[in-house]
Amino acid sequence: MAIGPLAGAAVLGLVVGSFLNVVAHRLPRGESLIAPGSACPHCGHRLRAWENLPVISYLLLGGRCRECGRGIALTYPLTEATTAVLTGVTAAALGPTPSLAPALVFTWWxxxxxxxxxxLRILPDRLTLPLAGAGFLLSLIGLWFPALSPEVGPGMPGPVDSLLGLAVGYGLLFGAAWAYGRATGREGLGGGDLKLLGAQGAWLGPVAVLLALFLAALLGSVIGGLILLFRGGDRHLAIPFGPFLAAGGWALFLWKAELIRWYFGLSGLSG
Ligand SMILES: [Zn+2]
Incomplete structure (x- = not known):
C-alpha cells in the first residue's frame, strides 16, 4: 500500500481513537457520547479544539490539564496511538476492498x-451484544455482496457459520469457565468474556473462533507470565482477559487463512 493512503488511515485512526476515548469513558457510566464536549475529568475545564487534538495535545500540554495542572492519564494518548497503528495495519492488510469497512468497524469496536x-474490568453488554448482531447482519449481507464472502480477503462467514460461531464461542468459553470454577473455586472468566467470544464467533465462524480463543490464551499466558516475572506479586492477580480475546479475534479476522494454516502446521495435523 502506498504511503499516502497509509498515512490517511493512520490520521483517521487518531481521530477515531479520540472518539473511542469518549466511548470508553462515558458508555460504562451511561453518559451521552455526543454532548457535552470533552472536559477535564478533575476540574471540568471544557477542552478547546487545540487542547483536544489526538496525541499532539497531550504532548503540547505535557500531559497536564491547562486549567488545574492535574495529570491526564497516559491511556488517552495510548488509545489514540494504538487505534492509529491498528487502523493502518488493517488498511494495509486489506487494501481498498469492500471488506475494509467492516474490518475497521470490527477493529475499533x-x-x-x-x-x-x-x-474497569467489565465488557459492557451495550457493546458486546450489538457486536454479535452486527456480525450476523454482515453475514446476511454477504449473501448479496459476494465480495464480503470468504473467498475474497478475510471475508465474513455465511449466516449459518455466523450463528455456529456465536454458539461455539459463547458455549466453549462457558464450559471452560465452569470447569475452571469447579477446579479452583474461583471466578476466572466473567460473563462479558463469554459474550465477547460469542460476538467474535459471529464475525469469524466456528473454526476461526476456536483459533481466536487459542491465540488469546497463548498471548495471555506469555504476557501474564512476563508480568509475573518482572513485577512478581499474587499468582491470581487478575489480568483482564478481554484485551487478549480482542487481539486474538482481530488477528483471525485479518489473517484467517494464514493463521489456520499456521495452527494446523503447529499441531502436526497436516502433512
Ligand atoms: Zn483540569
Missing part, C-alpha cells in the same frame, strides 16, 4: 472493549 476492560 474491539479497541473500545479492550480499553474498557483494562480500565
Amino acid at each position: 474491539l479497541i473500545a472493549l479492550a480499553r474498557i476492560d483494562l480500565d
